Amino acid sequence: MAGIWAPENKFKIWLEIETLACEQMANLGTIPQSVPKVLREKGGFDIDRIDEIEREVKHDVIAFLTSVAEHIGEDSRYVHQGMTSSDVGDTALCVQMMQSADLLIEDMEALLAALKKRAQEHKDTLCIGRSHGIHAEPTTFGLKLSQHYAAFARGLERLKEARKDIARCTISGAVGTYATIDPSVEEYVAKHLGLEPETIATQVIPRDRHATFFATLGVIASSIENLAIEIRHLQRTEVREAEEFFSKGQKGSSAMPHKRNPILSENLTGLARLVRSAVTPALENVALWHERDISHSSVERNIGPDACVTLDFALYRLTSLVENLLVYPDTMKRNLERTGGLVFSQRVLLALTQAGISREDAYRIVQRNAMEVWESNAEKKFLDLLKADEDVKKAFDEKTLEAIFDYEHYIKNRDAIFKRVYG
Numbered sequence: 001m002a003g004i005w006a007p008e009n010k011f012k013i014w015l016e017i018e019t020l021a022c023e024q025m026a027n028l029g030t031i032p033q034s035v036p037k038v039l040r041e042k043g044g045f046d047i048d049r050i051d052e053i054e055r056e057v058k059h060d061v062i063a064f065l066t067s068v069a070e071h072i073g074e075d076s077r078y079v080h081q082g083m084t085s086s087d088v089g090d091t092a093l094c095v096q097m098m099q100s101a102d103l104l105i106e107d108m109e110a111l112l113a114a115l116k117k118r119a120q121e122h123k124d125t126l127c128i129g130r131s132h133g134i135h136a137e138p139t140t141f142g143l144k145l146s147q148h149y150a151a152f153a154r155g156l157e158r159l160k161e162a163r164k165d166i167a168r169c170t171i172s173g174a175v176g177t178y179a180t181i182d183p184s185v186e187e188y189v190a191k192h193l194g195l196e197p198e199t200i201a202t203q204v205i206p207r208d209r210h211a212t213f214f215a216t217l218g219v220i221a222s223s224i225e226n227l228a229i230e231i232r233h234l235q236r237t238e239v240r241e242a243e244e245f246f247s248k249g250q251k252g253s254s255a256m257p258h259k260r261n262p263i264l265s266e267n268l269t270g271l272a273r274l275v276r277s278a279v280t281p282a283l284e285n286v287a288l289w290h291e292r293d294i295s296h297s298s299v300e301r302n303i304g305p306d307a308c309v310t311l312d313f314a315l316y317r318l319t320s321l322v323e324n325l326l327v328y329p330d331t332m333k334r335n336l337e338r339t340g341g342l343v344f345s346q347r348v349l350l351a352l353t354q355a356g357i358s359r360e361d362a363y364r365i366v367q368r369n370a371m372e373v374w375e376s377n378a379e380k381k382f383l384d385l386l387k388a389d390e391d392v393k394k395a396f397d398e399k400t401l402e403a404i405f406d407y408e409h410y411i412k413n414r415d416a417i418f419k420r421v422y423g
Contacts, residue, residue, distance in 0.1 A: 001312040004099045005305035011045050013092040014064055017189060018079055019043060021087075021171055024188035025181075031078040039079070044071040061085040082180035086292060087171045090205045093300065094168050095193055097213055100308040101163035107315035108156040108220070112149060114322040116422060119145040123414055126407055127241060127332035128343065133233075135339050137346065138410040141242075141327060146421045148227045155220040162216040166209050169193060170201035175291040202291040207282070210300070214282035217307050221275035224314050228268040231325070235262045241332045245324035264321045271314040278303035336407075340373045341382035347404045348386060355395040365391045 003009055023036040045067040054063035061080075069076030080088075123142035128135050169190035173180045183197075190197045198205050235243040244264050246252070252259030281303055285296035336343065345366050352362035369385040383405055386392045392401065 001100060001103050001309045002305070004096055004103070005308065007047050007050075009099075010092060010096065011047065011050070011064060013095050014061075014088050015039075015043055015045060015068065016193070017088050017091055017171075018065075018068070018083075020189040020192050021083060021181075021185050022079060024185045025078075025081060027188075028182055028184065030182070031081060032075070035075045035078045038072045038075045039068075042072045043068060046070075059085075061088055082173055083171060084174050084203060086201075086204045087173070089297075090201075091169045091171065091189065091193070091195070093304065094166050094195060094205065096304065097166045097210075097308075098163055098194070100304075100312075101159060101166070101213075103312055104217075104220075104308070104315065105156065105159055105163070107312060107319070108152060108159065111315055111319045111322065112152055112156065114319050115145055115149040115152065118322055118325065118327075119143075119149060120418075122327060122329075123418060124411070125327070125329045125332065126336060126411070127329075128336045135335075135343060137343050138336060138407050140411050140414055141329075141332065143411070143414060143417060144230070145322075146418065148223070148230070150421050151223045151226065152220070155216070155223055158216045158219065162213045166213045167195045168198045168205050168209060169195040170198045170203075170205050172198075172201050172203070174203060176201040176203045202288075204288065204292045204296075207285040207288065207296055210296075211279075211282045211286050214278045214303060214307060217311050218276040218279040221272040221311060221314065224318055225269050225272035227318065227322075228265040228272070231265045231321070232262045232269070235260075235265070239331075239335065240328060241335060242325055242327045244321060245326055264317060268314055268318055268321075271310050271317075275307050275311050275314070278307040338378060339382075340376075340378035340380065341405060342370055342373055342378075344382065344405050345370050347409065348392075348401075351400075351404055352392070352395050357391075357395060361391075365389065 019036055019039040022031060022039055025031045026033045026036050045064060049067045049070070050060070050063045053066050054060055057063055057066075065076070065080055068079065072079075119142045121142070122145065123140060125141040126138055127141050127144065129137055129139040129144075169186060170176070171181060171186035171189050172178050172183075178186075186197045189195075231242060231244065233239065234241045243260065244262050246260045251257075252261045252263075281299045285299055288296060349359075349362050349366045352365060353359050357365070369382060369389060372385055373380050373382050383402070386401060387398055
């Protein structure tokens with residue numbers, strides 16, 4: 001990914017754009033046939049020389065063209081004919097973003113494969129679902145991971161659409177009117193680079209396309225953070241239902257030898273913030289003066305490599321974390337039972353209403369017993385209290401009540417959910 005954003009790759013793309021443009025101009029008879037031929041045979045550039053020239057002329061494309069001219073000689077006067085700097089820079093930036101998207105798509109596919117494997121492994125592993133951080137009702141760890149799989153699957157589709165949207169080319173000259181260059185040159189360059197001609201370029205490719213790309217990266221980063229925070233919570237000492245792999249010889253703290261910290265998840269949370277920091281500047285780049293200005297350029301020179309490299313690394317790290325995640329089913333079961341059966345409160349509530357008790361009265365009956373369990377720190381068991389409750393006794397017998405306390409009820413549709421998620 002770093003190589004995509006390196007000067008060497010950028011200037012290679014620039015040279016290819018100029019060469020393709022010359023090929024079509026030669027086909028049209030606008031320039032001699034020798035020009036694209038010499039570009040293919042001798043065309044080149046020297047990065048140090050480009051930097052040296054740019055320090056004097058204060059213009060990166062002119063510096064590049066001067067370096068190319070030093071390689072090909074007299075025919076250089078026909079290179080870049082009728083074109084403007086944005087024709088080269090904007091089209092090349094789109095190629096770099098496409099190349100980055102291709103790597104990120106591979107990263108996403110690897111992460112999805114890892115999540116699917118672990119979700120299937122733990123499809124039946126019971127654990128407590130939480131809302132507001134408080135025990136709610138049972139689920140499975142496989143279903144928990146499947147929620148994240150679905151989010152990344154949506155992210156992958158958005159990324160593919162963003163790649164398609166950014167695959168644009170402009171070779172339209174000053175203010176985008178094609179006054180000095182035939183539109184067929186743009187079509188030729190676009191076809192050979194795997195791009196589409198921009199519908200109408202105001203000398204620059206409209207930045208709403210770029211904003212969509214970076215916003216997509218930001219959403220994927222948020223999905224990374226969502227899973228990272230889940231792992232951080234599950235690794236807390238009081239929970240410890242899952243934790244990051246801790247290798248032999250690894251040290252968690254300089255002061256406390258017992259520590260096993262969720263450093264990868266914490267790192268991913270921070271990386272997500274960095275990727276998202278590119279979104280607002282990309283949105284602000286949409287508003288440019290008239291047909292163009294370059295207020296967007298300094299932004300993109302930073303957020304392009306930074307966001308793509310950071311997200312690439314984060315996806316790779318998260319995939320490794322998921323593949324090596326330590327999962328503790330026995331601890332999950334113990335935590336599930338820590339509240340003395342309170343997780344069955346909704347089932348009891350519904351059963352009482354079905355037995356003819358109003359919802360308001362049923363809620364009151366269930367809650368008063370539930371609060372007693374809470375206040376006893378679960379030393380009193382929910383089922384025992386319900387068995388002794390006169391209002392509950394009137395509604396149904398103990399056998400019916402005991403049948404309500406069945407974990408399988410909560411996960412009976414896991415196969416249907418898995419089919420919906422994975423097909």
